Amino acid sequence: MLRAKLAARRVPLHWTNMFGVIALACVFVLFVTGAILMFAYAPSSETATYHGSYLPLAGAEMSKALESTLYISLELPGGLLLRQAHHWAALLLPAAIMLQMVVAFFTGAFRRPRRLSWVLLFGLLVAALLGGWSGYALPDDMLSGTGLRIVEGIMLGIPVVGTWLSRLLFGGGFPGQIIENLYPLHLASGVLLAVLLAWRWWDAYGHEPARFPGEARTVPAWPNFAVRAGGLFAAATALLFLIGGTVTIAPVWLYGPASPGDASAGSQPDWYTGFLDGALRLVPPGWEFELLGRTWTLAVIVPLLVVGAFLMLVAVYPFIEEWVSGDSRAHDVLDRPRNVPIRTGIGVAGIVFYGALWGAGGADVIATQLNFSLEGVITAFQVLVILGPIVAFDLTRRVCVALQKKDRETVLHGYETGRIVRMPGGGYIEIHRELDAQERGRLVGPAPIEPFIARPNRDGRVPLVNRVRARASRLFYEDRLAPLGGQSRPALPAGEQRR
Ligand code: HEM
Numbered sequence: 001m002l003r004a005k006l007a008a009r010r011v012p013l014h015w016t017n018m019f020g021v022i023a024l025a026c027v028f029v030l031f032v033t034g035a036i037l038m039f040a041y042a043p044s045s046e047t048a049t050y051h052g053s054y055l056p057l058a059g060a061e062m063s064k065a066l067e068s069t070l071y072i073s074l075e076l077p078g079g080l081l082l083r084q085a086h087h088w089a090a091l092l093l094p095a096a097i098m099l100q101m102v103v104a105f106f107t108g109a110f111r112r113p114r115r116l117s118w119v120l121l122f123g124l125l126v127a128a129l130l131g132g133w134s135g136y137a138l139p140d141d142m143l144s145g146t147g148l149r150i151v152e153g154i155m156l157g158i159p160v161v162g163t164w165l166s167r168l169l170f171g172g173g174f175p176g177q178i179i180e181n182l183y184p185l186h187l188a189s190g191v192l193l194a195v196l197l198a199w200r201w202w203d204a205y206g207h208e209p210a211r212f213p214g215e216a217r218t219v220p221a222w223p224n225f226a227v228r229a230g231g232l233f234a235a236a237t238a239l240l241f242l243i244g245g246t247v248t249i250a251p252v253w254l255y256g257p258a259s260p261g262d263a264s265a266g267s268q269p270d271w272y273t274g275f276l277d278g279a280l281r282l283v284p285p286g287w288e289f290e291l292l293g294r295t296w297t298l299a300v301i302v303p304l305l306v307v308g309a310f311l312m313l314v315a316v317y318p319f320i321e322e323w324v325s326g327d328s329r330a331h332d333v334l335d336r337p338r339n340v341p342i343r344t345g346i347g348v349a350g351i352v353f354y355g356a357l358w359g360a361g362g363a364d365v366i367a368t369q370l371n372f373s374l375e376g377v378i379t380a381f382q383v384l385v386i387l388g389p390i391v392a393f394d395l396t397r398r399v400c401v402a403l404q405k406k407d408r409e410t411v412l413h414g415y416e417t418g419r420i421v422r423m424p425g426g427g428y429i430e431i432h433r434e435l436d437a438q439e440r441g442r443l444v445g446p447a448p449i450e451p452f453i454a455r456p457n458r459d460g461r462v463p464l465v466n467r468v469r470a471r472a473s474r475l476f477y478e479d480r481l482a483p484l485g486g487q488s489r490p491a492l493p494a495g496e497q498r499r
Contacts, residue, residue: 085244145258157300214442
């Protein structure tokens with residue numbers, strides 16, 4: 001029954017499908033390796049003296065967590081491979097999810113009936129970040145201890161509830177029972193990932209797969225697509241183990257036990273938490289004030305609010321766009337990014353904003369590697385984080401409009417062939433090649449929809465909220481050229497060319 005249904009379901013072949021499969025392979029590797037690591041890892045902050053095979057640390061005081069991680073890395077057969085494959089999968093997973101989000105955003109794949117799918121994808125990203133962050137801390141080495149110290153500092157900077165939150169997470173003072181508390185959180189993030197993934201698949205199964213405009217190549221979900229996806233899944237899994245077996249990641253024996261005071265410049269978190277670190281680094285010095293007998297640490301509050309608002313906007317964007325555009329139709333055909341310049345501009349602005357925060361997270365590395373002053377690099381990122389998104393938005397909009405005009409030209413006049421013909425009267429013309437139905441389908445703009453219009457209510461007044469919505473709606477559609485459908489010339493008989 002299920003097999004017959006899957007055989008009847010047509011899935012478009014598109015390279016963007018691979019991000020989902022790669023994410024699935026990462027989750028698979030995380031589960032398999034994590035489940036085995038559980039047998040050897042000791043989630044305990046109790047102090048132990050190291051008597052293992054790594055002589056430079058002989059006799060060093062460390063937590064049992066680090067002692068067991070050293071055992072896994074250097075004594076347990078295959079242990080290092082498992083640890084490193086687990087860590088590499090944790091590094092690749094957020095990238096695969098983010099790329100899926102980028103594709104879904106720019107093609108409008110988050111519109112009805114896939115709004116839930118977007119929210120679930122966002123949830124997957126949060127779960128992946130939570131899993132990565134909590135896992136990063138588990139070995140309790142120098143780097144993870146430094147990261148935890150920063151987290152404690154951030155928590156303490158949160159007004160009113162900060163101290164309480166910090167005590168709750170750390171189970172008292174620093175480092176307290178952090179390993180014991182993070183371990184269940186880490187396992188829970190894995191379970192959350194699995195649940196969200198299954199939910200998203202179930203949701204996707206409930207409606208047609210989205211198609212790119214003009215796309216013709218589709219294959220049955222079973223067996224064609226399943227075999228292709230299975231091949232990629234196997235290749236991605238193998239690659240993760242290959243990288244895990246050959247490329248060092250988190251060599252905790254070199255870092256030694258957690259001791260935040262000894263961490264050197266250039267200590268970096270895993271890449272996916274870099275944007276949070278960058279947000280903290282961009283705050284100018286001295287951003288705090290005293291009020292009501294408390295110190296209000298803007299250096300913590302502002303980055304938290306800004307990053308929180310950014311993530312919230314990402315999560316609810318489909319609902320905002322639907323409200324603004326008034327387009328609540330179901331869409332199984334995706335948009336070409338150029339045909340929705342405002343959305344594409346917002347997307348590029350968001351990427352530049354995220355990129356600036358992320359880059360700022362490595363400001364010290366940039367300064368030391370390129371021989372710049374740290375202050376200069378920070379100032380450059382401060383400018384970039386504010387002006388970059390504005391410039392990126394405007395440039396993207398303009399490029400989109402230009403590309404729409406180019407498409408319009410192509411639809412109206414066909415492709416240039418480079419063949420110049422001399423006419424009997426002496427003039428020259430270039431032969432253009434007519435578009436076939438598939439190309440035309442791809443280039444002709446989306447079906448038109450009118451912007452939301454604010455109409456007076458029964459009292460003859462136009463409510464403020466409707467006026468705001470109408471203005472936003474006008475802006476949203478401003479850069480969209482009228483669709484070409486009606487204006488394009490009829491197709492010529494096969495074999496004939498238009499001049
Ligand atoms: C239910 C599934 C999971 C289990 C059973 C599990 C288990 C473990 C265990 C036992 C460790 C400590 C061992 C060690 O550090 O060598 C660990 C570390 C880690 N985990 Fe997981 N984990 C799971 C899911 C995840 C997920 C979803 C992520 C991230 C997306 C993740 C990222 C990490 C990272 C980055 C480390 C540190 C690895 C290192 O030592 O360098 N884990 N995990």
